[in-house]
Amino acid sequence: MSTSREQAEDFIEAAGARLSARRAAVRRLIGVAPSERRAQTQALLLAAGRELIADKGIGGTSVGDICSRAGFTRGAFYSNFTDMDHFVQRLAEEQWDSIIAFVDGSVAGAMPGDPDRPAPETDAELTAGLAELASRLLGAMPISREVFLLQHEFAAYIARTEDANAGASPLRESYAAFKQHLVGVLVEGLASIGRECLLSPEDTTELILATAVRSMRMALDAAAANGDLDTVDVAGAGAADSSDLTAFLGRTLPTLLARLSTPVPQPRGLDE
Template identity: 45%
Template sequence: MEQTGNHSARQALATSMSAHLSARRATVRQLRHSTPTDRRASTQTALLTAGRELIANRGVAGTSVGDITSQAGFTRGAFYSNFTDMDHFVFEVARLEWHGMLENVENVLSTWSPTHSNAIDGAVEILLQVLPRDRERYLLWNEFATYEIRFPESAGSLAEDSTQFYAALVDILHAIMESFNLVPVCSLTDLVELIVALSARSTRNDIIDAGREPTQSPSATDPSPRHGSLIARLLPELIRSMTRPAS
């Protein structure tokens, strides 16, 4: 009976969180300018797709308007008909990137079929699916962060949509812990920051190690063999050590 009740609670969690995030994104969309025409939208998409790839691989400083238009197959005039300047373009690339990750959170929650009966494994199961861990997104995250550091006057605009994604992760953790009667030993915002930091380091290691022959062997100080990615090994322990029963 208890396992059936937990399953129903987790299904309800997935449904309620998906609806909550959809409402959050709808609010964000209302703050944006009007929808462009189909032709204009197609041009913008082509330019943004080309720019995303170039920025990920060359960085913002290594990407020019000419590079973007050449790769997308448009003139510089097409670029300036759709974007004020490179700052505006970078903001739009970042906005689409964060919205794409927020959509992924919604998709995961809407199709999530819980397979665990405890909060730790349930949280790990969701977070491993919604945290971006591919090469291009890792490079873009770092590029956006570097851009904000170099140009602090632009930080507010660039961070607006990333805030929505982080808030969604906080909402997920809060709902999971509440359903399993757990509370964090620190703020949920800080716990999300720790999880994202672990994910970033794990992704960095995976990218660098991709294609390499295994060279690491157990040492006298660390005799245990290491299996899987860093986040898969440590995320359960991180959540377990940073939470406690609510009462």
């Protein structure tokens, strides 16, 4: 009996040592630029994981599912990622990096072309300016069914797995950078029509993002109720335009911008 138990303990110890060695080897590869073949393998695995997690959630997606979708063995997965948590971390960071790149590429188009144009003086001019700014902000926000679903999965993942006392993680920092880009767009856009945020720019941006989430959820709920979910934009280029997901936001954003902003105080003249 003791011999069998000792053999089992030796087997478990050896298996643990092999697992630790494999994870250590993968961690060493993380800091090294991958070869073209390895980079392609990682990209295909991440693409498969992105589709599956958007469809079934992190909890409903297994390593086997990802490998089957990507056409690789489990060995290929574990040669590139230490475990499922590492894979999700990489996927989330890639997602936020792509969103930041999208926002960066849209910022120039999100700003009025003439920074020296006079601020609106009449209600009609202000209404037109707010409508233009709302349109440009919508153009700078990457919105799709996949982005919406992945955002919620990653937010839940952060809440479940991160230690509040461990400091900011790369994932949380990427999300903060994404929101900071939108803060800059909002502040500059309002300044171009002579207005500034009534609340802090960060809080104002959070409110707009929350409205965007509500708009997407309303559109997806309606599509699901009508059996039209397959026609909703899945990855930015589906059968339906992303404006389907932002119809509510498109209607309400000009009013939000008006209520959440105030005219920039004009400097008092020396003769006053």
